[in-house]
Ligand SMILES: Nc1nc2c(ncn2[C@@H]2O[C@H](COP(=O)(O)OP(=O)(O)OP(=O)(O)O)[C@@H](O)[C@H]2O)c(=O)[nH]1
């Protein structure tokens with residue numbers, strides 16, 4: 668985010684503070700607009716990136732049947748309807764094709780990429796799968812996301828600790844046996 672955009676956010680935050688009945692000039696709030704601008708630059712950092720490019724593809728003698736699974740990757744995002752946080756974990760699995768694999772750390776980096784912008788949980792789930800498909804064209808992809816939405820907890824319907832789960836399965840993960848293998852892995856069996 669450039670300097671002009673940061674200043675625009677600061678101005679907007681001052682206006683919001685005034686509109687909600689606050690005094691943006693009281694000592695406790697003087698630095699708030701600049702802090703909020705820095706916070707947005709951080710939590711919306713992927714808006715300045717067009718594509719997820721931070722990965723390398725490796726060749727392995729990976730068996731086609733082997734599941735690569737990264738479980739419980741924590742994430743924080745902002746819902747695009749209320750600009751309130753939703754947060755939880757993403758579990759990502761794929762079955763390599765033609766021995767093509769990706770560095771393991773790139774999967775959490777991909778989760779960061781799709782969550783550091785205003786979005787919806789369904790889009791997070793689908794965006795992880797779409798990016799992984801574009802990068803690796805694997806034999807199967809499974810993405811499971813669970814999250815708590817502050818817009819459903821601290822306001823509106825006010826259901827504290829309710830959890831939303833979304834999932835996506837493609838390719839081999841649509842087959843019952845592969846899905847069962849995945850579920851056993853998830854239970855640490
Ligand atoms: N599908 C989906 N909905 C979401 C997500 N995050 C927030 N929402 C919902 O977005 C909806 C917005 O509904 P509206 O009726 O336009 O807004 P609202 O009057 O603030 O709704 P309430 O939250 O019910 O008070 C709400 O039902 C939220 O629960 C998400 O990640 N996925």
Ligand SMILES: [Zn+2]
Pocket residue numbers: 746747748749750751816818819
């Ligand atoms: Zn919301």
